Amino acid sequence: MAEISTIARPYAQAAFDVAQSDNALSNWATFLSDAATVASQPEVHEIANNPRVSAAQLLSLFEAAIGVTHDSQRNFLATLVNEGRVDALSAISTAFLAHKHAFEGSADAHIVSAYPMADSEVADVTAALEKKFGKKLNATVSVDESLIGGFSVAVGDEVLDMSVRAKLVRMQTALTA
Structure with a gap:
């Protein structure tokens, strides 16, 4: 299996590109940090890896826990859930912050x-x-x-x-x- 940081890089880059085009870097940084916090909970990890829990149910759990309000963030989460990449959220958040800091100097x-x-x-x-x-x-x-x-x-x-x-x-x- 590929290393988490390798998996996270393209997702972080995509999130950064969207956040930059929307002029919402801070908003996305908070969103990804909150999503990573939710994903790091043992109960959420267990739910994410349960085959009886549908992707729609897992997405609803994240939306409710984070309070997602933007369609682009909802779509990003949906992609991660559908691709089974919820475990990479912490690495995605870290890589996103690296892009943000490099951009901002x-x-x-x-x-x-x-x-x-x-x-x-x-x-x-x-x-x-x-x-x-x-x-x-x-x-x-x-x-x-x-x-x-x-x-x-x-x-x-x-x-x-x-x-x-x-x-x-x-x-x-x-x-x-």
Whole structure:
């Protein structure tokens, strides 16, 4: 069987093309994220793989859970359901976001801080990171007290770890080498 990301790519591209032509990238990003969340539920996975559940019933379940209002989104979901590709929704959503970010010249940044950050601190860190990475960043922040101090940032596959824990590990490695 083909890998999920291979299956997801053409669907994500098609969704991006439709969303771009409709000038609705954010709407589609939310729609795909919601659909992926629904599809990831174990109960929905079980229903999707039940041969006694028709495609129309599965489509109705998704429409009710997500609140689909646009025909293009309804048609997209119908295609996925009819082709048995509901399990690929998470990968489709991820690939769609990659297309969206590339188009907008932006990226997601996940900041993990040792302590809760004020909005002004997040704005300052985000501004500095935007200069470093050369693109607009959509920052999300979480707290991990095990960092001891400082923060760690992940942008795509790049990680910038400025935490005290990481510095202590580097010092330990240098001293024991």
